[in-house]
Amino acid sequence: MRISELSPEIRISASTGEAVASHVHYLDELESLVKEVESLSHDEISSAEKIAVRLRKSLSHFTAAISLSYSSKVRVWKLSYRIWNACVDLCNASNALSSVGTSESCRSLVGQAELRQISSELLLLAGNPQGIPSPAFKCASFFYRTGLIWHDLGMLDRAAANFERATDLTSSAHAEGEEEKRLLLDLSIARARTAWEANDCSLAIAFLGRSKSNLFGSPTGFQVLAEQYLQFGKICLRSSPDASIDVSKLLSEALDLCEKGISISTSGILDLERLKVRCLRFMAAERLQVEDYEGVLRCVRILRGIEGEEHPSVGYVAMKAWIGAGRMAEAEKELKEMMTNKGVPEIACVTAAEAFLAAAGVEAAKSVMLMLLGRCRFGAGAALRVLRRVAEIGGSSGRARVAAELASDERVIALFDGSVAVKERNEMHALLWNWGAEHFRSKDYKISSELFEKSMLYVPRDEEHRTRRANCFRVLSLCHLALAQLDQAQEFIDQAEKLEPNVKCSFLKFKIQLQKEDEEAAINQIQAMLGCIDFNPEFLTLCSHEAIACQSFPVAVASLSVLLNLYSPGRVMPMQEVAVFRNLIALLHRNPESEQEILKCTRRAQARMTELGSESFFGKGAIGTRELGWFAGNTWNMGLKMGNDRKYKLCAEFFELAADFFSAFGEQDEEKQMMVCKSLILCTGAMLNAAEEDKASMIDSDVKKAVEMLHRAEKILPSMLLSADDETDNLVEASNLCFLHTFNTYQLLNMLDEDSSNQQLQLTKSFASTKACKPHNLLHIGLFACQGRKPNPKVAEFCFSSCLSSLLSSPTPDFQMVSIVLRKLICLANLGRTENKDEEAYTIYRQAYQIIVGLKEGEYPMEEGKWLAMTAWNKSGTAVRLGQVGMARKWMKMGLDLGRRIPGMENYIRTMEECFAKFEAECGLPKSSSQAA
Secondary structure: OOHHHHOOOOOOOOOHHHHHHHHHHHHHHHHHHHHHHHHOOHHHHHHHHHHHHHHHHHHOOOOOOOOOOHHHHHHHHHHHHHHHHHHHHHHHHHHHHHHOOHHHHHHHHHHHHHHHHHHHHHHHHHOOOOOOOOHHHHHHHHHHHHHHHHHHOOOHHHHHHHHHHHHHHHHOOOOOOHHHHHHHHHHHHHHHHHHHHOOOHHHHHHHHHHHHHHOOOOHHHHHHHHHHHHHHHHHHHHHOOOOOOOHHHHHHHHHHHHHHHHHHOOOOHHHHHHHHHHHHHHHHHHHHHOOOHHHHHHHHHHHHHOOOOOOHHHHHHHHHHHHHOOOHHHHHHHHHHHHHOOOOOHHHHHHHHHHHHHHHOHHHHHHHHHHHHHHOOOHHHHHHHHHHHHHHOOOHHHHHHHHHHHHOOHHHHHHOOOOOOHHHHHHHHHHHHHHHHHHHHOOOHHHHHHHHHHHHHHOOOOHHHHHHHHHHHHHHHHHHHHOOOHHHHHHHHHHHHHHOOOHHHHHHHHHHHHHOOOHHHHHHHHHHHOOOOOOOOHHHHHHHHHHHHOOOHHHHHHHHHHHHOOOOOOOOOOOOHHHHHHHHHHHHOOOOOOHHHHHHHHHHHHHHHHHHOHHHHHOOHHHHHHHHHHHHHHHHHHHHHHHHOOOHHHHHHHHHHHHHHHHOOOOOOHHHHHHHHHHHHHHHHHHHHHHHHHOOOOOHHHHHHHHHHHHHHHHHHHHHHHHOOOOHHHHHHHHHHHHHHHHHHHHHHHOOOOOOHHHHHHHHHHHHOOOOOOHHHHHHHHHHHOOOOOOOHHHHHHHHHHHHHHHHOOOOOOHHHHHHHHHHHHHHHHHOOOOOHHHHHHHHHHHHHHHHOOOOOOOOOHHHHHHHHHHHHHHHHHHHHOOOHHHHHHHHHHHHHHHHOOOOOHHHHHHHHHHHHHHHHHHOOOOOOOOOO
16 A cells, blocks of 8 residues: 555645645644544543544645655654554543443444544654654554454454555565564464454465464464464364365464474473463364364373373363274273363263263263262252253163163262252253153153152152142153053042142043043032132033043033033133034934934024024134034934934924024025925924824914914925026925925814815915926825815815826826826715716716727726726616616716726626616617717
8 A cells, every 4th residue: 555545636736835834734733633632531532533534634635745844754753643642541541431332332442443543544644754763663563553453343344454554564674673573473463363254264374374484483473373373273163164174284283383383492382382282182172073083092192291280171082082983991981080080170070971971872871970979069960961961862761761760869869959959959850850741742651650750759848849749640640541550540649639639630530530431420520620729611621522532422421511501701611602512412413312412402502592693603704604504404414314213293393493593594595595494394294293193183382383384484485486497406396395385284274273174275276376286296185185184175176186187288197196086086076965976976987988098008007997997887776776767877888888998897898788788678778889978
């Protein structure tokens, strides 16, 4: 760096006189600023940065292009020193800033560093005035020390710049004297440290290499450089910033420098010898890190060959090397020597014991523990660390066994007695407890119980630790319960309850009773839980889970039933009330004979839904919809099941509840409205079937309720029929529902005290006019109208007539059904009370004959055809007895004509023809044609 670069903006004046006058002016200005610096007190240190800015501005007016006079140079030199000395005073006063905030203190230090920087640059500006010895080295010293300050402040770029300037100043000067040579060495080392901290490790090592040329034959120089090599080696050994750096080479360089320094020195060898020992120790550690165990042992042998007290780490690395080499006997010997060496700190002994234990395995744990018991003054901590190490190594069962054995040793237990080892005793208990919990989670209950039991050895038997002992007894009860050792489990939980009775104890007793399959005792224990001070309803859900796991469903039902009784407004519960109902009903389904309980629970859920509202009870959104759907679907399925089992009373109640649940979906949901309609209709059907099965009439209130249900269903049916136009399956279902609605209504009208025949007829006619009406529906209603305690001939006649018309209008009539309808119409006509009943009957026979004519053989049921022919012929007998010749002839001829159309009546026909001819002859009637009239 050239001096001219400080202020390139200044240009040389036209005349030297003018420049001198100008410089004098600026020097005066500088001097006034220096006085301000000198006048700063420790309370005004924070102002240093502001003055530095003004000094920098004043300094910018100078340029190296104009030579200063001798007096000006001397004056600048003095000003530089005055600033530097003022900074020294400020630095000494900075200790008073301990109470100043961190940010303000940092600004003050930066300000002081700026002042020192300006002081250094003033020396550089002054150049080399005559009479001042070694001005270049003095200036370089300022830059060097300023760089150190910037380095301490973490401003590595500025530190490096100062070190470079110092190097430039000393590169062309000849160092005379030890002080100047030391500066060159310190400068190289400083540049190396700065480069290292800037993460340029290769450059840092290169600077250290250059430093060798600045060694000035003094042991101090060799020691300083070796120390720096060692520091870099230590840093790399702990965490190498650059994988390409050879740590071994750095440590070897440090060791070589120590040996060279010792060889050329006659005094000051002791410090170098100590440094050499340190280098060898770290070299041994480095060799251990790269697993060069022979190298480690060589370093150890050299170290032990040097007189003086052995460092505790030497035995440790030697032990580690023997372990690495697989020579455990030598490693154990090293460990024993460490234990017997009073100069080795206890912590080092414990650390070595841990390392040896990790390599030797849990089998060596007891011998290691005995070594520590005799070595460590505060053995509880050491024993605890050994147990921790055992917990980290070896097989699961093996280490647990060793740990339990060590923990139960009387000599170990004695270490943890008294108030001194309270912390260690608690930690020992926690270690064994956590280890036991780990085995418990992995279902290794035998080892777990052993560890829990040993952990109790570290719990004092006083009132303060009563709760902890109770916890131990509870967890031991759990372990024995898992091992199916129920008597032991009972003993431990009884002990826990004596110490601290609570709901946890009660719950464990419940689990034991479940395992013993004593369901009655388990249910009683559920009731006992309610009386516990710390009772929480969540324990009832746990009881239900445990009971289900044990396949004890009555107990699970009992626990959920008790839980349901606890729900009240504002009380926080472990699960939603609707979920409890759902789980309870699901459990009841496991018992095939629990229909009454399911009905009771479902009815209770419906009541809560009505009381709280659908959203509040089931929940909002998709979750609430799913819950409601579950209850509706389950109740519907139960209704169907009860119907299949012919338990019509239960069936009716389930369908009634199903209608309420489906109604909760709202009128906008057409699919659910259809389910409401189906549930209501099936409910009334079940009520009617129940009354018929009991052979008793429905009471008036039930009739009224059934009628109301059918009125509700009647409002939904039209929309169902309308929406089912294009869907065959839905149309069939809607048609069936429409018929069931009509048929159930008809039956209910039949139960009314007043005459309802006209209402029934009107109801039937309304149904017949809908698209839902099918011939078999009319036949069914007609057949029912002919029977019962209140037959309705008008309805029957209408149904049979309409049914016959509908059948005959079909492209492929069902003649089996046609024959049934014709027979029923004829029977109705015969039962008629009018004078024209024979004519009405004859009309039906004639219609039947017209139907039969043209049919293929066997298409009309043969037996029904025979019945028609024979009954028509037989009716002539009554006419003959009454002397009604014309009527008799007409019936004979109808019977004969029908018989001729029926296969299998040939023998009857011959007899009938003979009788008919004889009748005509006797009565003097003209012989009739062979066709029916």
